[in-house]
Structures are given as C-alpha cells and as structure tokens.
C-alpha cells in the first residue's frame with residue numbers, strides 16, 4: 018500500500034468501523050479511495066477520481082473552449098494537463114520546478130497559492146463536450162466526429178429552461194473537488210495557465226457544501242432549501258448498480274468511453290426568499306420528505322423506502338403525485354438512476370435584494386438519453402418545486418475512463 022492509500026484509509030478510519038469497512042471495499046474494487054479531509058486521493062486508476070470518490074466539500078468547475086486549430090497542440094496540452102493534475106492531486110506544485118525555485122527571469126510553473134497546503138482530497142475529472150466533436154457550424158475541427166458517442170446527444174430543451182448560452186456548454190470541462198476551496202481554485206487556475214493559447218475559459222462555477230453523499234460512509238448533507246439531499250443517491254458501495262447505471266460498459270460504444278461516464282451539469286437558481294416564506298408542511302409536501310429526519314412522508318427513518326401507495330385520511334396520496342421524490346424515483350422513470358454530485362452556490366446578490374443562490378447540479382450516468390433526460394422531462398413538466406427554481410445553465414460531457422499510470426494521459430483512447 019502506498020503512502021497516499023494509507024493516508025486515505027487512516028482518514029476514513031476516524032469516522033468508525035463501518036466506514037472503514039466501506040473504505041476497504043472501495044480499495045478492493047480499485048475505486049479511487051478518498052482521504053481524510055486533508056489527505057490525497059489516488060489520481061491513477063481504472064476510473065477517473067471525482068465520480069464515486071466520497072464527495073468533498075468544495076467545487077471549482079470550469080468549462081473551456083478550445084481555441085487552437087491544431088489537434089497535435091491539443092493532445093500536447095492534454096498530456097501536460099495530466100502530468101500537472103497527477104502532481105497537484107498528490108499535493109505537489111503543478112510543475113516540476115515549482116512556485117519559488119525557478120530562475121528569477123521566468124514566470125514560475127506553479128502559481129503559488131497552494132504552497133504549504135495539504136492535498137485536501139483534490140480530484141480533477143475531465144470531460145469532453147459535444148462541440149469538441151463538431152462545433153456549432155458543423156465543423157469537425159479535430160477529426161473526432163466519427164468518435165462521438167451516440168449517448169453524447171445534445172440535451173433537448175426542457176419546459177421552463179432559462180439557459181444562458183454564455184454559461185452553458187463547452188468543448189472540455191474539468192471538475193475540481195477538494196476539501197479546501199483554495200486547493201480546488203489553485204488546480205483550475207494552473208490548468209488554465211498551462212492551456213493558455215490552446216484553450217480559454219468559457220465559464221466557471223464555485224460551489225460549497227456538497228449536496229450529495231456518494232458513499233454509505235458519509236452523512237447526508239443539506240441543500241439551500243434546508244433539506245437532506247443525496248439520501249436516495251447511487252453510492253460507491255453499490256457495485257451492481259454502478260455497473261448498470263454509472264459506468265459505460267463494453268458494447269455500449271464507442272470503445273474509448275468504456276469505463277467512463279457521462280456528466281450533466283445544471284446551474285439551478287433557487288429562489289430562496291420565496292421558499293423561506295413557504296410553510297413547513299408545504300415545503301415537505303413539495304419534496305415528499307420530512308425536513309428534519311429526511312424520511313419519506315409516511316415513513317420514519319431517512320433510509321426507509323418511500324411508499325407511494327399510502328394514502329392519508331383525505332384519500333390523497335401521502336407523497337403527492339407532483340412531489341419531487343415521486344417524480345424523480347426510478348420506478349417512475351423506467352428504472353433510471355443517477356449518481357448526483359452537486360454543490361450549493363451563492364454568487365453574491367442579484368441586484369433586486371435577493372441572494373443569487375442555488376444548486377450546481379452534477380449527475381453522472383451511463384447514458385443521459387435513458388437517465389437524465391427522462392427524469393428531467395418528468396420534473397420539468399410536473400414538479401411543484403419548479404415554482405422555486407430556474408435552470409440557468411446546462412452542460413453535457415463524456416468523461417473518459419481513468420488515467421492508468423504515468424505516461425498515460427486524459428483522452429489517450431480518444432486521440433489514439
């Protein structure tokens with residue numbers, strides 16, 4: 018066991034024996050193990066870290082446009098990015114020389130703001146957007162059009178969408194998650210620095226306070242509506258479900274995506290001021306769960322299965338037909354499940370006396386056409402929560418399998 022894995026196990030061990038057992042299971046499966054708050058997460062592996070890795074507390078998500086016309090230059094940058102990402106995940110400077118040990122005449126190969134900070138569970142997860150394969154004008158800039166997965170089909174327009182194209186889409190994305198915001202921002206900033214002239218930042222989003230658990234070792238956090246979020250999420254320990262619903266399998270096509278996953282991002286503004294004037298019982302009816310315990314209405318404990326058949330004295334279903342958890346439940350969506358991995362955000366105020374707050378929703382899945390699209394279609398049509406939320410940005414990315422070892426690089430199988 019290398020030092021980082023030892024730290025990862027020790028970090029999990031402090032939260033109890035059950036959690037340590039889960040951690041051991043994760044290691045056996047070679048899923049990226051997480052660290053204690055400050056330790057390192059293994060960068061190399063069959064799958065990219067940052068998907069089933071225990072959700073960290075902070076996010077810096079960035080989408081890039083590729084500005085070079087040269088495929089070779091793009092591949093060269095992906096190699097440089099991979100080396101830098103592996104170094105930063107291990108808590109090192111982005112470059113070999115570092116922030117302060119180079120010659121005074123040259124700009125440093127690390128920006129310096131993470132000097133002295135531990136790895137903080139940093140994971141960096143890359144994805145390729147539909148426009149990398151063919152841009153808005155239909156041009157196959159990098160000879161990749163034939164490699165575009167059918168599952169990376171553009172998302173349809175959903176009822177109520179208020180998407181801003183300036184903060185949507187992107188040729189590439191990198192999701193940086195860490196337990197220290199400075200570490201996440203440092204990682205994205207250094208990738209942008211390395212990519213100067215090859216890519217430019219299209220949009221980026223900071224997030225705080227994970228809104229999902231991705232492992233049974235984690236307690237369920239709360240979103241900005243004050244509700245537990247992530248109770249019925251796909252979890253790292255559910256191997257069979259992950260195979261069926263998360264990872265691209267042989268035969269799904271194309272082969273370069275085998276072992277990868279597709280991410281959908283939605284920046285969802287939450288009208289928290291309106292929500293805060295809504296009675297508790299109504300809030301709970303909208304979600305379909307109790308605000309305190311997180312139990313489904315009609316149940317007792319957080320992890321009780323919701324019983325959608327139960328009716329109240331008035332003859333109405335205890336969990337309303339239009340409640341969020343009923344509409345989003347796999348039973349209502351042909352068995353579709355998602356691995357949700359979102360974060361809260363507050364981007365200052367909106368100039369109208371309200372917080373510009375919400376959920377930066379991220380969901381991973383095996384095929385968005387069969388998972389995100391039907392679930393979001395049902396929610397967009399009928400969810401009563403829609404009165405309190407607005408989807409303002411959208412992203413769709415093919416996240417390739419993991420970088421196996423030193424010398425391998427992000428997207429090797431795609432670029433050949």
Ligand code: HEM
Nearest residue numbers: 244245246247248249250285342345346347376392393406
């Ligand atoms: C701001 C927007 C949203 C809020 C505040 C929100 C909140 C919640 C809450 C409190 C739960 C119950 C706890 C849990 O099981 O995690 C939940 C469940 C769920 N949500 Fe959302 N959600 C939002 C948007 C979405 C979107 C856009 C999707 C997918 C298109 C989605 C899919 C799900 C699913 C699949 C479940 C689990 C349902 C089940 O199996 O019981 N949510 N959400």
